[in-house]
Amino acid sequence: MEAIKKSSIILFVFMLFSLFVLLTLVFSGGDYFLRDDSVSSLNEGWEVIDSEVKEEGGRVTLPLSTDTPAGEAxxxxxxxxxxxxxxxxxxxxxSLQDLEVHxxxxVLFQQSLTHRQRVTPPIVSLWxxxxxxxxxxxxxxTLFLTSPFETMSGEANDILxxxxxxxxxxxIYQYGPGFFVAVLTLLIGLSLVLLPRFIRGIYPREMVYLGYFGVFISLWLISESRMLQFFTGNQFLIGSLAYVMLSIFPIPLILYLKKSITNRYPRVLNAMILAYLINLLLIITLEVTGVLRFFQTLAFSHGLMVLTILISAYILYREVRNHQNREARIFLRSLSVLFLFGFIELFHFYFLDAQQTSQFIRVGLLLFILIQSFDSINRLVGYFKKSYRAEVYEKMAYMDQLTSAPNRMAYNRDLQEFFKHPEKLxxxxxxxxxxxxxxxxxxxxxxxxxxxxxxxxxxxxxxxFAPYGTCYRIGGDEFSCILPELEKETLKELQEKLDREINTQGKKLSYPLSIAAGYSYYKPNEDKNLEDLxxxxxxxxxxxxxxxxSIPSV
Known part of the structure; x- marks a missing residue:
């Protein structure tokens, strides 16, 4: 019952928050957003030195993409x-480039990230x-932009x-919304991870894996939001967070598939998890030693993700087709949305624009989270109902139907619990x-x-006796009261109070009312078990x- 109360509070807070969001959308009022109009662009009128990439009049406009070879400026x-x-x-x-400004x-500015040494921090994209x-x-x-990567060489972004x-x-104006979505995803993930601490025994622990997925994917989105420099200047963190999260965020989904959806493919799913861990160790080792940079090993993680998508889809399809697995059908529905936008994201990255990342996957993630959250809420409601029925049945099992008092089962349970802890006696x-x-x-x-x-x-x-303990109906006309931590003088007062109450009420009745009473005090040296007491x-x-x-009947 306590768990249901806590979950009801959480659900009530969520409903209030949803109502607040709805009101802000319906009654938005005027637009009083703070804007700074003192920023200007410096995108027109550029000349590319030693290149044939020019527009009419010999000038180009940023952003610009040229065929500059890797390593050349x-x-x-x-x-x-x-x-x-x-x-x-x-x-x-x-964008993964050295920058020099004359x-x-x-020379006004010089930033060199592409050192020749083997052991160096990652090459990063920076403001x-x-x-x-x-x-x-x-x-x-004059600007000099140099990248060791073919994809990023010859790229020039907007300049303000x-x-x-x-x-x-x-x-913040341009990239804040994407960062906000990432933080919101992080909060949802953390709530799924921490919820079992508040709803014990009801909340399905498999949902924690979806929470970790939300945490990992949100950290990837934060690193891709181009706003990480607002919070840290650590080159290794800025340059590695996206690649590390990309290599591990599928693991919680695989664990969720293994623990919550099906247990028929443990070896395959364990092998997938092992592959991701090996990939993570490999890309970090290659980066730190300077053999291959994170950007160059990105294809490893992407290839592993495509393989995971195909294997997971096949497993879920078999579960739905061969075993009519309802959980698999629901999960496949939400996962298909994520898969679709994931493929679009990969296609856009490799064939269209490698700089503008995480645009499509954000939409897919949002839809995945919404569908999965809706399913999770339905599952939680089902768990709450089952838990409530279980608590009602348990209460009925331990309650006397005539008096609504705790019955003999409750009496035996509670008495045994006290004897498990001698310090309570x-x-x-x-x-x-x-x-x-x-x-x-x-x-x-x-x-x-x-x-x-x-x-x-x-x-x-x-x-x-209620202020001092619990009373039970243990038989047809038999009762018992467990009175822990009761002083002898207080017991005498309670005996006198009981006799007075029996006499007072007995005078008003048409039948004799008399209750025989016996009390025993726990003696550690004599009471070796419950039966002695x-x-x-x-x-x-x-x-x-x-x-x-005996009082004769009236």
Whole structure:
């Protein structure tokens, strides 16, 4: 029941958040988004030095892609306009390239990542802020872009200029939405990973694998969002995070397939996981030793992913066709969307534009998460219903139907639990009670009145001892109270209170009300088991029963 309460709170918060999002979309009002219009582009009027790649008039416009061989510099040059009479800052994106900026013959900026040494950090794509001094109007600005990779050689991105703050805000405006989707995916993944801590026994642990998938894929999206430099300047982290996450994010999906969907292909799925781990170790080793760079081993991870897609699709298809596996059908539906957009992403990367990455996979991931989340919510609702029914059945199993008191099963369970922990038996009392004259009441007043006498007896016992323990109906006219940590003087007061209550209510009834009572105190040296404690209380109850005079029926 506690787990259901926690899950209900989580579901309620989620519904409130969804309502808030809906209200922001419906009642958006005016557009008061903060924008900085002081950023300008420097994309026109460039000349490619020593190249035939020119437009009419001998000028080109950025972004630009040329056939510059790997290792050779793409040289761009242009004359700066009137805006550069004042100091300006350029924002230049280098795509796995070295960058050198000259003003006339003066070197303003130099960044060299493609070192010749074997053990070097990864070659990374970076945002570069280059300060152009004042009075640069009319002077020649020259850029040298050099990449060791054929795909990135000869590439030149857009160039903006303005103040450093406005340029960084421009990055946020353009790439912030993609970063937001990545962070949202990260939060969803973390919630799936952490949810079992709050919904124990109900939440399917296999869903944790989908959570790890969300975490890994979100870290890849964050690294591809072009905003990682806002949070770290570590070259290795910036240059490796995307490749490492790309190599491991399929592993949680494979584990989910193995643990939650089917257990018929353990060797195949284990081999796939092993292949990803070997691939991860291989690409890191090749990068660190300088044999092959991350960008050059990207085909290894992509090839492994295509193979995984084909094998997973085949396994799911067989599960649906041969075994009518409902879970496989649902998972195949959502995974097909991810597969489709994944193939589109790979095609776009290898055949169209290697710089603009993660555009299509973001859409596929969002749809995958939405479909899978909807399925997860349905599964959780089903688990909640089953759990609720189980708790109701358990409660019924341990509850006396006539008095709604805990029954003998609950009594035995709780008493045994105390004896498992001797430290809880300090000042431990056990009370055994018996309703006198029940047969007389049934014979003279009927069983309805007899049942009423049983209910009344339990209510008296419960109202008397509830602050100090738990009372049970353990038989037809028998009751017991477990009273842990009760002082002897307090017990005497409770006995007197019980006698007063019985006498008070008995005067108002048309039948005799009398309850025999016996108490036993736990003695570590004498009570070797439960039976010793119960037997002593039982004997004292029968002694009390003999001492009390039977009250004749009225």
């Amino acid at each position: 793409l040289i761009l040059q242009r004359e700066l306009g009137p805006d550069f009479a004042a100091e300006q800052t350029l924002l230049i994106r280098s 003003l006339d013959r003066e 570069n802020l280059v300060t152009i001094p004042e009075d640069a109007s009319g002077r020649k600005l 200029y303005g103040s450093p703050g406005s340029l960084m805000m421009a990055i 300090r000042d431990f009392y056990l009370g055994i009670f018996d309703l006198n004259n029940l047969k007389t009441i049934n014979d003279t007043r009927g069983h309805v009145t007899g049942d009423e006498a049983i209910i009344r007896s339990y209510n008296i016992l419960h109202s008397t 119960i037997h002593r209380a039982d004997q004292r109850m029968y002694q009390d029963k003999r001492e009390k005079k």
